[in-house]
Amino acid sequence: MSETLSRDVLDRTAGELADLLAARKIGALELMDAAIARIEDRDRALNAVVVRDFDRARDAAKAADAALARGERRPLLGLPMTVKESNQVEGLPSTWGSPAFSGWTAPRDAVVIQKLKAAGAIVMGLTNVPPFLADWQATNPVYGRTRNPWDLSRSPGGSSGGSAAALASGMTPLEIGSDIGGSIRVPSAFCGTYGHKPTYGLVSSRGHSPPGLDGGPVPLAVVGPMARAPADLRRALDVIAGPEAHDAKGYVLDLPEPRRAELADYRILVLSSHPLAATDSEVAGALETLADRLDALGAAVFRSSELMPDLAAQHQVYMPILNTAISRGQPGATPIDAHTYMNMLDAQVGFQRAWAAFFETFDVVIMPTFGTTAFPHVDESSMPARTLTIDGRSTPYFDQLAWPAVALLPNLPATAVPIGFSRAGLPIGAQIMGAHLEDRTTIHVAELLEREFGGFRPPPPLT
Secondary structure, three states: OOHHHHOOHHHOOHHHHHHHHHOOOOOHHHHHHHHHHHHHHHHHHHOOEEEEOHHHHHHHHHHHHHHHHOOOOOOOOOOEEEEEOOOOOOOOEOOOOOHHHOOOEOOOOOHHHHHHHHOOOEEEEEEOOOHHHOOOOOEEOOOEEOOEOOEOOEOOOOOOHHHHHHHHOOOOOEEEEEEOOOOOHHHHHHHOOEEEEOOOOOEOOOOOOOOOOOOOOOOOOEEEEEEOOHHHHHHHHHHHEOOOHHHHOOOOOOOOOOOOOOHHHOEEEEOOOEOOEOOOHHHHHHHHHHHHHHHHHOOEEEOOOOOOOOHHHHHHHHHHHHHHHHHOOOOOOOOOOHHHHHHHHHHHHHHHHHHHHHOOOOOEEEEEOOOOOOOEOOOOOOHHHOEEEEOOEEEEHHHHHHHHHHHHOOOOOEEEEEEEEOOOOOEEEEEEEOOOOOHHHHHHHHHHHHHHHOOOOOOOOOO
């Protein structure tokens, strides 16, 4: 191993690693070997990287070294990474955590995987999920339970729980998750990492579907990047965003640049309570501390606004659309009639317009990603019977959908960021929501917060 790699180069960001590879200060194969060795060491305690494709990854790393030697330069050339198991990678299983799909292998790459590979990234493994991606844990009967690297007795979040655990523990520099109910942002909050829920439709979701299905995009659902630094979210989004080939004939992606240059220039609404979801006092306190610090920097910070849409009413529209999307094809599911569904879509458009008007005055909203820090593993099989304890009170488990849903119904971008730690030493996360297609603004605010207040901190060594 080179002297460079001996100094824990794997703890660098994805962008830093890509730059080192391009400068040929490290080799793709030696970086891959180091990443594999770290997975084999650290994943014994976590069980995050549940599908391993190390032989093909090493072959791809050798090819990347040859390409780099020829002078080729691509955004992620030679970078090892993992992706959520629900993303189809040619030749690898994609069970969605269900034994019903055991033995199935993907015949082709998802569109996002195609774009990552074209940019030079090397997928070395897949990370764990709950069954059908329907939980804030990453436990299933196919691969077992993934644990949080900050506290092995707690959930890493879900459904991209394996993704966040692998990132936080330093086993991968970059990940691809998905989000229809907070599945990128909640694991990021629980593990102290970053994640970006893109504007709906900005990133193709083709190839992110249960085995055997290849239909239209699922309402609300998005695929997006996860990382240890917000700059990596930006780099990855530049790779994976944009139309599929058949649409690219007539459409070109041209996202607007960030709205402002510095935090002091931004108009920010900080929201620490929701009418339908309890919020732990430590989470709310961390948001208030952040608001005070932003105010001290000169940002225009507000705690409320009459322009903000009715969050309770918005959630009543989100839930039927979500349930329609996730219950499709399930035995015993009761479908709604087409006209009722169209009425819900009309209501969705109403909230999209309301948020568009809101963002004519404000630049971003910063709010909790989830009402608690990472909770202890829950084994209750009945979802309706599950509860979470918040400030000593038992609350319904799925009430917490309300926080991630704020950005989901209006199809808006939201970037998850770490903002502090609880008294128990667990990460506290927030999300930055912006206007439609202004993904660069929410990621830029995350970068400015990292610069001013610090960002990712690694968990203690695993024991």
